[in-house]
């Protein structure tokens with residue numbers, strides 16, 4: 001029988017993880033220490049085959065997003081923005097040995113694709129978090145830069161998530177473990193969200209807001225679309241649902257934020273979700289933007305995060 005464990009399940013509470021003022025990444029698995037080798041299968045990396053501290057020990061910012069091309073473009077963009085002029089064109093995919101995910105590193109920034117949906121990002125996050133732990137990284141911020149459907153806001157707006165919510169507008173992520181349903185909190189770092197919002201104000205013509213993000217398990221029926229292969233509800237029910245979501249504080253819908261917030265929170269990682277909206281779901285279901293507009297919209301979270309990273313590194317003279 002399935003039952004719900006409280007969100008405050010003690011062994012899973014985020015611990016204080018500072019040591020000498022540094023925030024280390026923690027894994028919460030007693031078995032890991034007993035393993036002779038840890039193979040990060042979907043990243044094609046491992047503790048015996050790769051010197052993870054040498055490869056990744058200086059990582060301070062990890063940016064994740066669904067599409068491999070977008071995450072490569074982001075790495076190339078960051079390479080230029082950080083003034084690391086040489087070698088940008090042939091930036092290499094660290095995970096080239098697998099076609100599950102791609103990963104690029106430029107200076108202290110790691111850019112990784114996670115595919116679509118909760119199961120895909122969750123596998124990547126397990127291996128990423130172990131990677132950061134094995135590499136003894138500290139003070140790492142993880143940011144999801146994605147696309148989403150907006151509710152009641154202009155397409156092209158950037159939403160910085162304060163809380164990720166599920167399809168019932170609850171700030172929780174339910175993970176089935178064995179035959180139990182374990183409920184985990186999906187709060188994100190409010191200070192980081194505010195800091196990102198303040199950064200956005202410095203960019204011209206850059207509509208940005210802070211709001212709740214709803215995470216669903218499907219793009220079509222799961223997001224109340226009328227244009228999937230299956231649809232068993234009316235236009236009125238769709239609008240009623242989306243309006244109730246708006247009333248509950250939801251400003252955009254995507255497919256990864258709850259598990260992302262839950263896993264980063266439990267492992268002591270500062271985390272943010274920044275997604276551009278491609279359409280207003282109160283107006284339509286289909287994404288009919290031209291290629292150029294779509295590309296420009298997808299660059300918006302990247303521009304904001306680039307400015308944030310440059311500010312954190314003391315390189316904040318240019319605003320892109």
Ligand SMILES: O=P(O)(O)O[C@@H]1C[C@H](O)[C@@H](CO)O1
Pocket residue numbers: 065066067115116117145146147148219254255256
């Ligand atoms: O990071 P991306 O743009 O892939 O995030 C959203 C949520 C789904 O993964 C996908 C659906 O189109 O886009």
Ligand SMILES: O=c1cc[nH]c(=O)[nH]1
Pocket residue numbers: 147148149150219223253254255278
């Ligand atoms: O409507 C949208 C657009 C992008 N991504 C989503 O998950 N939903």
